[in-house]
Amino acid sequence: MITFSFFLLAFLILIILVFKYQQLRKTTRELLAFRYAIENSDNVVVLTDKDRKIEYVNDAFEAHTGYTKHEVLGKNPGILKSDLLSDDFYKNMNETLDRGERWQGELINRRKDGTLLYEKTSIVPIVVDGELIQYLAIKLDITDYIEQQQKLQQSAAVYETIGDGIMITDSEKKILSINPSFIQMFGYDEEELIGQEPTIITSTKQDRIFYRRMWYSLMTKDRWKGKMYNKAKSGKRLPTWLTITVVRDKVGAIANFIAIYANLEEIIEMEEKADYLAYHDSLTQLPNRAHFERQIVDIFDLAKMSKEKVAILFVDLDRFKVINDTLGHHVGDGMLVELAERIKKVLGKNDLLARIGGDEFVVILNPVKEKKDAGVMAAKILSVIREPINVQDYHLNTTASIGIAFYPEDGEDRSTIVKHADSAMYHAKDKGKDNYQFYTKQLSLDVQARLNLEQELLHAMEREELFLYYQPQYYLKSGKISGAEALLRWENLNLGRVSPDKFISIAEETGIIVDIGYFVFEEACKEYMHWKEQGLDIDSISVNISSVQFREDDLFEKLKEIIIKVGIPPYSIEIEITESFIMEYSTTNLTILEDLRNIGCKISIDDFGTGYSSMSYMKSLALDTIKIDKSFVADLPHNTHDVEVSKAIIALSKSLGYHVIAEGIETPEQEKFLLEYHCDIGQGYYFAKPMDSSAFVAFVKEKNQ
Template structure:
């Protein structure tokens, strides 16, 4: 059937041709593909054969590695140490079985653990401190320490599974691959706990040995004879009191420490032991440090070689000083027993006499053989009744001792009074083992009873009643006066100028004078009156039935007249006199203490009135005494309240008028009563001892002010500060002055210390030494109030002083008093002859200044030139430096 569409044959042919070409191309491609597949099949077959070979080789290598790993594991598990393999970051890769069992109690270690987890906290913290600051993450500080050192060896403690810590010795080394890359580290940890425990036991044993040696004071030593070298234990150093560097190193040095008298004996013992192949044992003395002598017990053994040559000596030294002293004490006790001045009798528990001493035999007349085994009833005198002995034994049983007076009978039958002390001696469980009786003969004491009474109630020097007997007699007199309405009076006497006698002629002359005064007073009184010596130069009189006041005055005048007469003592004509205070009963007091106190106050009033007179007590004297107590009380708080301040008395060179310095003067501005005169409070401060603290404040304040003036550029020679005798006697004045100079910074050459002549001569030898030590500090010294004491020229020339200060009492009456002028002239001549500077105090008139200038006096101070100034006014004066020269012409 014909096609509906016309066929284009040319187009069909083109299409067939194209199909043939594609078919041919496919055929060629298929042939090529078959060829390539054939080649690939051959290559695949070859590759499979190679892979099979490689697989077999890998299996063999893995098997070898497994065998090697198992071998390493068996080796690691067989070792007694812990083996730990660390990775490159410090984590544990592998451990042996011992390590796992020790640390965890299992056969393995959990992943991501580091060995540091088991380290003791102290050691872990120390390792962490070393790893701080590393620029990479740190998992194991221990590994970082190993990495830094390359190889590592140290002791560490690791926690065990039971919670305890054991000691291990770590040896670690880094591991690298063949290319040198760090792969981690291997640690071998050996358990050394037992070794450490042994070391600790050994250390404890050595410590106990040292303690035992120390307790026994025993040291050991060794001497190498081949080189004459000595070695010593620590305890020997202690015994010798030398440090290890000073201990002798050879035999000759050791002999130098032996007490000189014992060296020959020690050397003989040493050489004899060497020659006889023996040992030696000797006690001898030792010269320890500081010259102290000790006793030591020395023992030694000698060791020899096979040829019999001595090689070394080993010995001990023991300090037996206390043992020797104990033995000496025992010998001394035995000597005391035998030579005691008391009789001693010892019995056993059955009161059988077991021992007596020599004095027992002398007192009782029995020899030792005659009384041993006897009972003390052998001595019974029948003087005491049975009750006496029952009380004695009751006291012994109750108190273990009895003492009292007892009468016994000597061998010759004489009765003898004894003062006896009986004691019972008990053993550790309280049983009585012995009785000890110690006694002495009371015969002499009973014969001396009256003398003892006399000593108790009478003054040994004057034979007058003492204070105690006076008080008793006064009490009885007051009872009679109160009962019978009779008046009585108490007179309190104090000798005038008595101290001058003691200081100038000595105490023997003073004692003789007191005896003569006592006789004179007693001679001026009635038989029934009582005169007593209270002590020193103080006497007190009790007048009974005195009648009127005029009768008492008559007695006082009579006594004053008697004591105004000269006394001839050791060829010296002495005039002393007395001051008397009087109190009367009942108006001035109704008891002994009040009457004595009020008479004493009246006596001080008499002294103030010019001495050589008497004064009756008046009520205002008590007020004055209270005022004195008030001032003493206020003085104690004045320093704390800062009520003290200083004024400065300018001192000038007389020749040219230059201001050379000032004397520091203490002033007290009381917060309620205003300025209080120095002559009121300074004596109270000295008597109470408060002058020590006050004087230290004055010294410190004056030095501080002087340093401030120097720092401000003002030139002056020195500031003078008075030292009270009480300051020197009651304080460490050297330390005080040194501390003040150091604290204030004042150069010592700008400080002058003034010490009164009277105090210097009180204890001249001792005070010269103190002054020399003060002078050594660099300060200058001046004798204050010169001329008012009694200086010995032999001491004066030895005194380390720079200046004499003429007392104002010699200057104030110039030119009216020729004696004062002569004394001043003599002091200036004496001072200049001794190369001393002389300063006159209290210059107040032109005539006095002219007289002193004529005599070439070096320095002056007084109102004529300037009154005392406060610190600011004195500073202004320093700025001027001198006064009008006319004052000094």
């Protein structure tokens, strides 16, 4: 009996244990589910102890506040306070919690990065067996909602109080709403405008093309802005700056138009003056580059709509800089004003002429029917530019090179068309100047050919394809050879003999010119010493050094090292630099010229008259010789302009103590003229062509015996 009672008791205890176990397991699963919900909730959950020290925060807390759990555990939630809520606010909240009641409200806190955090918050005291043990706070981030409401309130305030008139229409252009400023600006009552179209305030100032452009912009860009003249109820014409925006629905259909009218009445006169100054050249009063770039986009858009052709003519004056730098800017300015007037007179009323650079003009022929029409206009422009110009007692002549490209066949955007017209203009210069050239795809192919040449040039030195020729320089009075200019030549297996005009600029752009420059300098010095060993009686060897090479910090040290290595007397070396070098570096940065001169080298300006420099600028530099560019010598003594320029260069050079060399002498008449006006030294095909070293030695021995 006892045994049976014992087993019965044991069985009951087992049943009780199983039941308790199941209850515990259920509670545990519920707690785990609760924990999982808290951990993965989008709401911020914060648990503090009874002293309000943070014991737990979930992942959402970190995401919304920027603080990590480790940074806030043990801290008071007050670390988030923004100080935008009053002390009374927090006092009332704490009194509610102290009474063991739940508190609900909106908190304005700060994230770790200082930005505001708006939170809808519920804080609950947790009481177990009558004892407060913790506080549980659940927060919903409402920052986006609050900011959106603030923006809506601000927008409404702006709409009501802004000084600009605002009109909202539906997709059919029927007026839905206007603000108080619109009513005040145009004098209508709201009832008179609702349901009407905006044409009720439209004046006749704008033409059909104006509205075509406006609607094209609205339909393609959803926005248009510009100056428009409107009409008030009184009939008064009102100048406004109008901005129209298209509002589309989710499927892309037009839902509304919003138009903002800024009254320009008080500032229209000042605005027109400012606009004119901003978009016109102060010298010629022509539209400037900014005006051209703004107009060409509209012109192309209209041409696209009407399927018309537009011609772009790039006009670049030939040798203008020579006149400007030699005779002075006042003379050059006078020439530009005269030429601008001449070109305007031959253009049509719909054509645009703009000055986009110092001596660069652009013409837009809009529209043009045939390609030949653009050629005829280019020929007219060349003709009027070619006519003699009288400026301040100077009788001047100049020419121009014109490049022509067409929209849309040569490109459908501004940058492409401008690039192609520019390429055609440079092609015209390569063709001898004073002509016009149409853009062709071949010009783009020439770019590829240039890239091929660049690749071959990269390996020219290692293949030993570069060598020197020497052109004699001689005293004009006696005919005795004074020296020689070292000239670089290139013979490539694939390209054959390549002209320096084609590869020198590429060598400079790629930086290869630096190594080539040292090669030329050393080879020329070696050859000069070899000549002296053979008894040649010549004074110097001239070597061109690129302005790119002068950017090398150790240029002087390397040149000096070569001089010592070869053993050449520095006074036997004449360093030739170009005018572009003078403008690229200020006098304070030209100490290398002084250093070269201090060890005995002579300094020469090559191709004088083709760049931007002036004698007044160069008088402060360490120079010995001026070389008159061959472009001035070519038409001597028949071209009056070249005669005056050459005489001026010689006279100014002599007054500053410089020797003068004229290059490009090809006729006895040129030599006679230069001798008559006291040019010191000549160089050119009339006396001798460039030749290799052995031929040069034989030539000097024959001439100087």
